[in-house]
Amino acid sequence: LASLEIGPGLGGIQFKGGNQNMTITEMFLKGEGGNQVRIKLAKTGCMDEDPCATWTIAVLGLARFTAELLWPMNESFLFPEYLMECCQYLPLQQYVNQLSEFCDVNESSLKFMLGMAYLHFDEPEKAAQCFTEASKGVANEPFLREKIIQSDEVEVRQLEVSYYLKQFEEFGAPDVVVSFAKTAISIADDDDPNVATLWSKVFKYELELEHNEEAYSAMIANPESSRRKDCLRQLLVTLSERGDLQSIVSFPYIDLEDEVVSILESRARSVDLTSQNYYDLLYAFHVNRTNWRKGIK
Template identity: 35%
Template sequence: NNESCAFCCQGPGSTHARGSLARLDLSDDQLPMWDHSLLQYISSLGQLVWPITSNFLLPEFMLVAGQYTLIQEYVRQLQGWCEWNNGARSFLLGSSYLALGERHKACDLLLIAAGQAFKDNFLLSKVIQQGPEQEGQDIVVLYLLKVIRMFEQLGYRDCAIVVANEAIGKATPANDPNLSMLHSVVFEHHLHLGHYQEAYDAMIVNPDPVRRKVHLNMLVMTLLIHCKLDVLIKFSYEGLMSELEQMVEVRARRESVLTTKYYNFLYALHVNKENYRKAAAVMFERGLRLGQETSGDLMALESQAKCYMSCVNCLRLVEPEHYAWIVRPVMESAGDNKVDYVAPGISPKRDSAGEHKADSESKRRQVEVLEVADVRREYQLVKARIELIKHSPKHATTGSRLSPSELVAVLTNVGLYTTALTICRLFKLRYEPVFEDLNLDDKDPVSISWKLLEHLLMMTEEPGLTLFHKAVTRRLCQLEAFLPHWLTASYRQRNPAELLRVLLACGRVADAANLAKDYIWAVLGCGKEYFGLKEGLTSAGPPIYLPVNTIDLLLLELKSAGKEDQFYQKLFVSLQELMDYYIDTVTRVSRDKVLAAGMK
């Protein structure tokens, strides 16, 4: 066929045959005579295909021509009786399996061929091709490196790992220059396959410190990208802890402060190693950056407060207590960056006499030592800013940038006197401006009392409870005082049914009627957010509680009072009509629920 002709006429076989014929020294008269030259041609062809010879041209040609099944049959025919070129035949058979996608068979055969690499001419000349720069290196290791590249080109990473481990076992640890590269191969393929523990083990045993640092960076960044913090923390990082910390710190400072994974990893790492001072420093640094690099919105302030609180918690765990401190560099202002004129040719570090200049106090790197009390002050300052923004949203853009003294002035102006006094106490500021503001002529003592009552009630009452709300509401009703909107709004969010009962028990029938109507509409889905309801009454939703018995008692009170007062009569009619509408809606929704349950 055409491939056979190519082998005999154009390929390496033709070159070998022409050389054999040239050595026969046939005369020009004998060449045209077939009875003289044909025997020599056949003899040359037989030398090409005969396996017991030093040349390996026929199997090599079959591999190049893509005749993989013929190679397998060729090796099978020679198996058991031909001892020539065993290593080369194993290599070609493995290569054929590799081309056909049977990588595990190929891996086994290519590893078998490694045992003959140092004495097989085909492997030495065609596969290994040892260059001058590789003189003195282990032949088997060089062969296995070639095999590794074969698997890498086809993406068979698992087999590349097997061959690399075999090469590591063959290499001499003391002087083989390929050993670190082999460990790198194992590391990179394990990392790509998600075998993180195996990748870490390969990184640790790599004898090249430069490669170890590069691989550490690859491992850490890969695991951080895939959010594998639990895997990262469990490694011991023998001898690489300082490099790890520096690496992640640089990346954390380079990224946006809103990217939390780097700081979270450093914090978790230090806590896991029980190095609480470093954990505190990490959280304080992130909190400091949140205050300097963000717009100061409420979410950023709350994150900053959490960072400072984590810092306080870590410092409280440091033993002994006199080591519970961290260091913060002091930021230089723009006005401090003065550049002195230096004449050309004069060293800026030496004076005119050649003596070394002492650094001025302003140019030295200043540091500030922070203890638990200092960090707690920063935390309270951020909490005060959060309270200001929640109380007065118009300060959302400026409240986070205020200094302690400016913040006290703003807090006093909006009526947050308790918080202002707390900041004065923590930062040793004057109390007089706060008390003077309380006694200004335009300040109403009644409004101040209401603000103080609101502050104390909201600060004292636990979430979801209404013990103090009930006491305040009942007392105000007994005094026949006006119920402020903030009180009823908070009470409705927490327990509207209890508020309805309190109003009815205290004789506030009109207020109770208005509350009952709003409550019914909220249950029906209109204004549900004002009563702490997640959704209204629907056939697909959960059941919703409404104090029907309390509303019935309220209707009786309104009906009785309506006989003498037309105002209560109108309230009775409107509430009764709304209650009838609610009953009809509940009946319809219940019927729909029963039908839906029956269809299932």
């Protein structure tokens, strides 16, 4: 309570300013933590009758509410949230590691926080492992449900898929995103509307990693035809720019062959032939399928 300045009456309880050597806990109490303590104290009405009885009445309440706020074995998650919001990732990491030995409250949320710390320290694989372990708490821990997912969904599987979709925003590591997306697909119901988005994510990042076969498979697996066509266009353009014409010609495409021809013909008409001759590519595509007449045309 060293950072609390107690004055006469509830309105006089303020935080000291100007101290550049405050501990993290003092900084927390100077801000949102102190606000919550004062709100709880005000709700008790303990100072309504005698506003000047600060030391005899209020200080006990302040001490109790501050202890409750900082004690990890309760539902409040405000302190670790504060550490993350202030980018205090090393103290956050130490805090979570210490709690892991005895604290069984908000376990998944704490694991999520540890993942954020690993992400900050450029350890995406460890972060991904933490985020995956944290997914088991999305249905019953308020922090994950209200602050991270922000969804009113009641179906646990839907919540887990939404959770994984949210995590894509945190990563710059394509291989981790692919792993997340595949995990989400594996737990999603067949009629989950997010499945198409997940397959598009897999396609995008497999292509970025130059895993062409995997990108093609993700495109074909996508249940939405419009997304398949979008992915197909991106696949053809990207492989053409990389000069990987053999892959373009050899992929089977199943029911997308006509769409391939349409895209290549459109590119042939609009792209400078000196930079990329799509007519040669069209010829090779038709000949590879023994469609001699179209190849000659």
